Amino acid sequence: MMLTGLQIAVIGGDARQLEVIRKLSELDARLSLIGFEQLDHVYSGVFKEKLSEVNFHEIDAIILPVTGTNLEGQVDTIFSNEEVRLTEEIILKTPSYCTIYSGISNPYLDSITQKANRKLVKLFERNDVAIYNSIPTVEGTIMMAIQHTEFTIHGSTVAILGLGRVGMSVARAFHHLGAKVKVGARKTEHIARIEEMGLKPFHLKELDKEVKDIDICINTVPQLIVNAAVIQKMPTHTLIIDLASKPGGTDFRYAEKRGIKALLAPSLPGIVAPKTAGQILGNVLTQLIDEDVIKRKGNEQ
Ligand code: NAP
DSSP, X not given: OOOTTOEEEEEOBOHHHHHHHHHHHHTTOEEEEESOTTOOOOOTTEEEEOGXXXXXXXXXXXEOOTTOOOTTSEEOBTTOXXXXXXXXXXXXXXXXXXXXXXXXXXXXHHHHXXXXXXXXXXXXXXXXXXXXXXXXXXXXXXXXXXXXXXXXXXXXXXXXXXXXXXXXXXXXXXXXXXXXXXXXXXXXXXXXXXXXXXXXXXXXXXXXXXXXXOSEEEEOXXXXXBXXXXXXXXXXXXXXXXXXXXXXXXXXXXXXXXTOEEEEOOOHHHHHOHHHXXXXXXXXXXXXXXXXXXXXXXXXX
């Protein structure tokens, strides 16, 4: 599959976007890079442009960073000092089949794409992306556990909270490293799966009882479940690694008060493996651009 003849605007982003750019360029798309003027080397067919210079009437797809925009429409650009702001007016210039790709969204981005009647794809809501991303997330979690403890993972008792896409990968990896892993969940099917994996299941409503003997607590539930009552029952040497999206699921104030080390660890894939994290996005994006853009563009012409 090639992207020859497609014009794609890549607006802002971090090191992960460099892999996306490489992949799309390899597939022969013409790329307008906005917010990348400090980037030294660009491939042929790739043009560094200012937002005002881009002819959006010819843009088939817009790729935003993992974070999308902020609530005022500003896009993070780490390779530029310029302020880049995506507006409804810009999106309205694009052809009707133009698709906007972002990691996550917010009310601003939802609203401008809805008003302009353009398709918005939130890559991080996709199961495939979440599962692939759990791989570098696990490696980052292992790194943090090693850096912040004086004991081996092997032989330690680790409680993992949540058996979603991240929780399952984390549980399996710590199990294979020789930890005694127990996993907290609330659904009976999750309890059954944990048992099947050879790990110790417990119901999250029993969390305060289950933390009495743990060395490491890894939370993936984006709700305040590691609350003061739970932290109060933990041994003082326990390390809490909270992977859930900001603000996490831990009462960090109380953990600090009790002298328990608690770390909020967001965006691990972008930190420990930006290249892999970018490749994950690049691979999914090329498939999606084929489905969303090439087919719809073909239908219109
Ligand atoms: P997921 O597949 O939706 O898993 C979330 C888990 O939390 C599920 O097991 C879910 O159980 C449980 N859960 C949600 N609300 C709950 C509640 N109120 N009480 C008890 N359990 C609850 O999500 P994921 O892809 O694994 O991601 C988990 C979190 O990690 C998200 O916040 C995500 O943004 C974040 N994340 C962080 C990193 C990083 O680098 N730190 C990387 C990737 C993802 P049910 O099925 O019972 O609802």
